[in-house]
Amino acid sequence: MLxxxxxxxxxxxxTGGSxxxxxxxxxxxxxxxxxxxSALEREAGTALLEKVGRGVRPTAAGSLLAERAAGLADLLADAEADLADLRAGRTGRLRVSYFHTAGVGLIPPAAAKFRAQLPGVRLDLKMIDEGTLGEVTTGEADVAVIVVGREIPESRGIRVQHLVDEPxxxxxxxxxxxxxxxPIDLARLADESWVLGGVGPGGPCEESLRDAFGSAGFAPRIALETENDYATQGFVAAGMGIALQPRLALGIVHPGVVIRDVCRPEPVRRIYTAVREAVADQSATRTLLSTLAEIAAA
Incomplete structure (x- = not known):
């Protein structure tokens, strides 16, 4: 090998002639x-230079390798420049997965701000189930925005960090x-019928709501469950019951309902980020996480 x-x-x-x-x-x-x-000639299996007066000139093989060396130098220079851009967060790709309602008020403005700051970095966005680490565990995603229940998920090679408690x-x-x-005390709603929407059985959202109901001293009477947040509002408007919905699910409000704060306790949905250790310290990743935190806080 050369x-x-x-x-x-x-x-x-x-180039120098000697x-x-x-x-x-x-x-x-x-x-x-x-x-x-001499070592390169042994690798090439042929003479690369021949003497001419006080200097040397390349053989055909020497001319070929010298020309390829020039191309190789340019290639290495380009690679070093690309690597420097990648380390600085100016180029590259980040694969981001997120749960459904984060795609309403959190991910879109964060993605827009991130791209304005780092237009050379490609963001690949994909929706996942809210309660899992998703494709971060398999290496198919670099960052995931997830909902966490009572227990914070752990996985080797993944950093899980609190982002925001969404009321x-x-x-x-x-x-x-x-x-x-x-606001309305949650305990005052104990006798109501409830419509649960977008709450997977045994998932982190159900855990959060059950804990809130328990802290208020009652178990909810569930009238029906839906898979869609807006459909939940429709059933509430029709008088089928009342509902608790996270703030991100209330970007569009049904004309037949009113939205009120609730307290004692105020139920929250705990939102975290999960990041692969391999990319966690890259500049682009840090920029994305800080952008998500800023949008979430707002």
């Missing part, structure tokens, strides 16, 4: 240069006796 550094020595000899010229330019002794050329709001049909109050 040695790339020896090829660069050969290029210096061919062993001594190359030695002077590279800061080596002429003997060291000759040894490098729930109570969704009431218009004309409800408590619709003019705010």
């Amino acid at each position: 040695d790339a550094r020896r090829m660069q020595v050969l290029r210096a000899v061919v 062993i001594s010229s190359a030695a002077s330019n590279l800061g080596y002794t002429p003997s060291a240069i000759s040894q490098q050329i 729930y709001r109570v969704v009431l049909p218009r004309g409800h006796p408590l619709s003019d109050e705010e």
